Amino acid sequence: MTPPVIVGAGPAGVRAAQALVAHGLRPVLIDEAPRAGGQVYRRPPAHFRRTAAALYGTEATRATALHAAADALADHVDHRPDSLVWNAQGGALDVLRGGRIERVPYQGLVVATGATDRVLPVPGWTLPGAFTLGGAQVALKFQGCAIGERVVLMGSGPLLYLVAYQYAKAGARVAAVLDSARLADQVAALPLMLTQPSTLMKGAWYVAWLRAHGVPIVRAARPLQIVGGERVEGVRFEHGGHTRTIDCDAVGMGHALRSETQLADLLGCHFDFDELQRAHLPQRDAAGRSSVPGLYLAGDGAGILGADAAEWAGERAALALLEDRGVAVDADRARALERRLAGIRPFRRGLERAFPFPTDWAARADDELVVCRCENISAGQLRATVRETGADDINRLKALSRVGMGRCQGRMCGVAATELLAHACGRTVREVGRLRGQAPIKPVPLSALSASSALREPEATA
Amino acid sequence: MGSRRPLLVRLAETDRASVAFTLDGEPATALEGDTVLTAVLTQHGRLLRNEFSHAPRAGFCLMGACQDCWIATADGERLRACATVIAPGMTLLSGGEGA
Numbered sequence A: 001m002t003p004p005v006i007v008g009a010g011p012a013g014v015r016a017a018q019a020l021v022a023h024g025l026r027p028v029l030i031d032e033a034p035r036a037g038g039q040v041y042r043r044p045p046a047h048f049r050r051t052a053a054a055l056y057g058t059e060a061t062r063a064t065a066l067h068a069a070a071d072a073l074a075d076h077v078d079h080r081p082d083s084l085v086w087n088a089q090g091g092a093l094d095v096l097r098g099g100r101i102e103r104v105p106y107q108g109l110v111v112a113t114g115a116t117d118r119v120l121p122v123p124g125w126t127l128p129g130a131f132t133l134g135g136a137q138v139a140l141k142f143q144g145c146a147i148g149e150r151v152v153l154m155g156s157g158p159l160l161y162l163v164a165y166q167y168a169k170a171g172a173r174v175a176a177v178l179d180s181a182r183l184a185d186q187v188a189a190l191p192l193m194l195t196q197p198s199t200l201m202k203g204a205w206y207v208a209w210l211r212a213h214g215v216p217i218v219r220a221a222r223p224l225q226i227v228g229g230e231r232v233e234g235v236r237f238e239h240g241g242h243t244r245t246i247d248c249d250a251v252g253m254g255h256a257l258r259s260e261t262q263l264a265d266l267l268g269c270h271f272d273f274d275e276l277q278r279a280h281l282p283q284r285d286a287a288g289r290s291s292v293p294g295l296y297l298a299g300d301g302a303g304i305l306g307a308d309a310a311e312w313a314g315e316r317a318a319l320a321l322l323e324d325r326g327v328a329v330d331a332d333r334a335r336a337l338e339r340r341l342a343g344i345r346p347f348r349r350g351l352e353r354a355f356p357f358p359t360d361w362a363a364r365a366d367d368e369l370v371v372c373r374c375e376n377i378s379a380g381q382l383r384a385t386v387r388e389t390g391a392d393d394i395n396r397l398k399a400l401s402r403v404g405m406g407r408c409q410g411r412m413c414g415v416a417a418t419e420l421l422a423h424a425c426g427r428t429v430r431e432v433g434r435l436r437g438q439a440p441i442k443p444v445p446l447s448a449l450s451a452s453s454a455l456r457e458p459e460a461t462a
Numbered sequence B: 001m002g003s004r005r006p007l008l009v010r011l012a013e014t015d016r017a018s019v020a021f022t023l024d025g026e027p028a029t030a031l032e033g034d035t036v037l038t039a040v041l042t043q044h045g046r047l048l049r050n051e052f053s054h055a056p057r058a059g060f061c062l063m064g065a066c067q068d069c070w071i072a073t074a075d076g077e078r079l080r081a082c083a084t085v086i087a088p089g090m091t092l093l094s095g096g097e098g099a
Helices: A011-022 A052-072 A133-143 A158-169 A183-188 A197-212 A262-266 A307-324 A331-343 A345-354 A379-389 A394-401 A414-425 A446-450 B036-041
Strands: A005-007 A028-030 A078-080 A083-089 A092-097 A100-105 A109-111 A115-117 A130-132 A150-156 A173-179 A222-227 A234-239 A242-247 A250-255 A257-259 A271-274 A279-282 A295-297 A370-372 B018-023 B026-031 B070-073 B078-080 B091-093
Touching: A005 A011, A011 A028, A011 A052, A011 A109, A011 A307, A052 A158, A052 A307, A083 A262, A100 A446, A109 A307, A115 A133, A115 A250, A130 A133, A133 A150, A133 A158, A133 A250, A150 A158, A150 A234, A158 A173, A158 A197, A158 A250, A173 A234, A173 A242, A183 A345, A257 A279, A295 A307, A307 A331, A331 A345, A370 A414, A379 A394, A379 A414, A394 A414, B018 B036, B026 B036, B036 B070, B036 B091
Parallel strands: A005 A028, A005 A109, A028 A078, A109 A295, A130 A250, A150 A173, A150 A250, B018 B091
Antiparallel strands: A083 A092, A092 A100, A115 A257, A222 A234, A234 A242, A271 A279, B018 B026, B070 B078, B070 B091
16 A cells, blocks of 8 residues: 655654554655754764763754654655655655656655745845855854854844754854844733733743843844845944944844745646735645645644644644554544634734834845845846836746746745835735746756666756 | 854864865865865865855854855855765865855
8 A cells, every 4th residue: 555655754654653653654755855853953963972861952852852752753654865855746756866866655744844934135246245044044053153253133033043042052252143133022022922922921031141141232223235246244223223234254134934835736626825924825624634635734834833733733633644544543532622722822923023024125135136046136127127027926927037037936035025016016016926846846967867767858957 | 364264163073084076176175074164264264256256255154044154166066065974085276256
């Protein structure tokens, strides 16, 4: 019998695998990373020596538990690390592993593809030394490196303060934390955030720790430019009506997270616009069922709810898969997981209130700003395309300007391009739509495609 | 030259075996378990040049999403530097353009 397949071995994927194994199945678990854990609990190579406490701080217990769960599954799942799912069709996934392509059929598919930083570009963001906040964190956790000697962290969202804390704690020099949110936003969010008091306390504790250790925190800061010729030399920003420049040799930037939805898209899932996340997201019911039979969505890949929720959603989605296969599951457990997931939503709204999306970003973006870092397309070019063609749909703009058509397929520029288009054509971000996913959803070497006998029609890299 | 100065700074895990490779024709040393990105950027300021602007690039997301760290090898290959582990004898070129 064809086994179920899980894509992504982060918190959602590991808990999904665990639930399937507990019910006697042997799922295939496909992941791009060499070791299970996902981005949030990403594990360094096996011979690295830092303790879990050093790597994950306040999240060490959760990280260790997830890693232990993954390790305990080793003999019970078909774990395929270092494997990229680049296409999906007809009940099978096309997977690139070690330079070769294999086709993996599935009966029941859990998509747990996670998230990346939501990026709002500023001039200079393509300079060497500018990374995402998540990237800055990966450098430290996975490689024991800081992104520079003097680091500015900017944008907004909980990750901003977490990375600042982790960097300062590890001995890096954090020159400043520039938060686009106002303190008033964070105060206004308190009632909602008090629904998860321990998470709120952790956030407050990071801020207090940073202040106690002399790390400057500037709220209501508006980054204007990452300064530099061949590499990052500083950050210019506006605060309280004044423009200031901070010298630094590295920048970590991001405005919360965005879901990796390409696979759900290729598989034909229906999407809805989510006002809170300002993004089109694949539909899923409380159990994680998508609009496509046999396809389940779990974790941040289908909407940002965080790592704890991802674990619950992963398990719940696996139970749904089992139910749909006619396997008896613990209905009380399923309901309890759904209750927990529903219970975290007020806090999620609180986070959005505390770290609001800067909705005036597009209006303030200079024409010279490079929006698409793959193909070097500027805000001015996008606006000119809108003016000249009347484009008012993001896929039309993509066809006309090539924005979102480069190697990253809009992962880095999609949010910015959508905001710019909506502003330029006078529609809402809901109305201008979403960038459609296309295979290969990540670049695949032509050598792998031509060596593959499983594929009749080789496709070029994106 | 800005590209000669390293970007990444090692803070931990420095007690690892060394790995010899070649960067732009010069001998270079990394540590076992480094990604290609770490191996290069701990001694150098870029991985590639963008094929449209010709400006230097040094990765961005470090998690396989942005595709802005594809580095060239002397064999004419391209490697995604954030997701490839450095191996002895690799010959890397930081002046390549795009993937």
